[in-house]
Each structure stands twice: as C-alpha cells, then as structure tokens.
Amino acid sequence: MKNIYVESSDHKCTDCGRGIDIAAMRIAQRAEFKRHGLCPECIAKVKEQKKQHAAERKAAAEAARAEAAERRAQNPSAANRIRALIEQATFNDEQLNKIMDFELTKSKTKISYPILKEIKDGDDWEVETYFSGALRYQKRPLNINGHELYMTNSMYTRNIPLVKKFLVEIGSLNDDTAEA
Numbered sequence: 001m002k003n004i005y006v007e008s009s010d011h012k013c014t015d016c017g018r019g020i021d022i023a024a025m026r027i028a029q030r031a032e033f034k035r036h037g038l039c040p041e042c043i044a045k046v047k048e049q050k051k052q053h054a055a056e057r058k059a060a061a062e063a064a065r066a067e068a069a070e071r072r073a074q075n076p077s078a079a080n081r082i083r084a085l086i087e088q089a090t091f092n093d094e095q096l097n098k099i100m101d102f103e104l105t106k107s108k109t110k111i112s113y114p115i116l117k118e119i120k121d122g123d124d125w126e127v128e129t130y131f132s133g134a135l136r137y138q139k140r141p142l143n144i145n146g147h148e149l150y151m152t153n154s155m156y157t158r159n160i161p162l163v164k165k166f167l168v169e170i171g172s173l174n175d176d177t178a179e180a
C-alpha cells in the first residue's frame with residue numbers, strides 16, 4: 001500500500017492533522033476524505049467507535065428486554081393470571097359454549113370482549129382481533145378440546161375473581177385447587 005501521509009500538503013486530516021497525498025489515495029479513501037475531511041486511519045477509528053456504540057445500544061436493549069420479561073414473570077398481567085385459570089379448567093362442549101357466550105361472560109365477568117375467540121382458517125387475525133382502536137387478543141392461542149382459541153388481553157385485576165367464580169359456577173374449575 002502506498003504511503004499517503006506526507007509532511008507538506010495542503011490537505012490535512014481534520015482529526016489527526018497529518019498531511020495527505022491525495023493522489024496516492026485509493027478512490028474510496030479519497031471520496032471519504034472529501035466528505036468527512038478524515039484520513040483513512042481516522043475514518044477507521046470512527047467506524048470502530050460506531051460499531052462499539054451500536055453493540056452497546058444492542059446490549060442495553062437486550063438487558064432491558066430481559067428485565068421486562070423478569071418483571072412480567074414476577075408480576076403476571078391480569079390477562080395471564082386469567083389465562084392460567086382457564087388452563088387449569090376443563091371444558092365439555094356445554095361448558096365451552098358457556099365461556100364462549102359473550103352475553104353471558106360479559107354479565108358474569110365484566111370483560112368487555114369475548115374471552116375466547118376462534119379464528120377460522122383464511123380469516124385475518126388482525127382484523128378479527130381489532131376492536132376500539134387496538135388489537136385485543138393474545139397472539140398465542142389456547143388449545144381447548146381441539147379448538148385453537150385466542151384469549152382477549154383486555155382484562156383487569158378486578159376481573160380475576162369474577163372469572164374464577166364463573167368457571168367454578170359452570171363446573172369447569174374446582175374452587176379448592178384454582179390459583180390465579
């Protein structure tokens with residue numbers, strides 16, 4: 001590689017201040033010098049710093065995600081606590097019809113959307129789960145008696161005892177063992 005650094009030159013790197021022999025530079029180096037005023041070594045330094053910063057940002061984002069996941073695990077959302085109740089419950093066809101009867105669940109549990117929703121092949125999941133300006137269902141379906149059912153995420157702590165009571169009433173849940 002040609003030495004591009006010379007003592008006397010009108011072209012100087014704005015960072016390290018060394019004189020540059022423009023004619024000895026490769027085309028790409030010359031283009032970068034014109035754009036940034038930096039010699040190839042200083043360009044390399046900046047790129048390395050950028051790479052490090054990107055890696056640091058990525059690591060910070062990953063740490064934040066892990067922390068959020070741990071918080072969720074320690075303090076599950078109302079929806080996930082209700083999901084746990086439904087996963088502990090058993091349903092025959094009649095009981096399944098009851099929990100899928102929106103008028104009934106709304107009056108018993110005060111949950112504003114159908115608790116469980118079956119989305120048929122060919123239906124658009126986002127269209128089927130979009131209500132009042134938001135996607136209102138969890139992405140991970142529950143499998144109940146061979147049906148793939150999606151559960152609403154629009155639930156609050158106040159709904160938990162109501163859902164539990166409802167599941168006990170319809171005989172799907174044993175009061176003694178249920179834990180939300």
Ligand SMILES: [Zn+2]
Pocket residue numbers: 013014015016017018038039040041042043
């Ligand atoms: Zn330089």
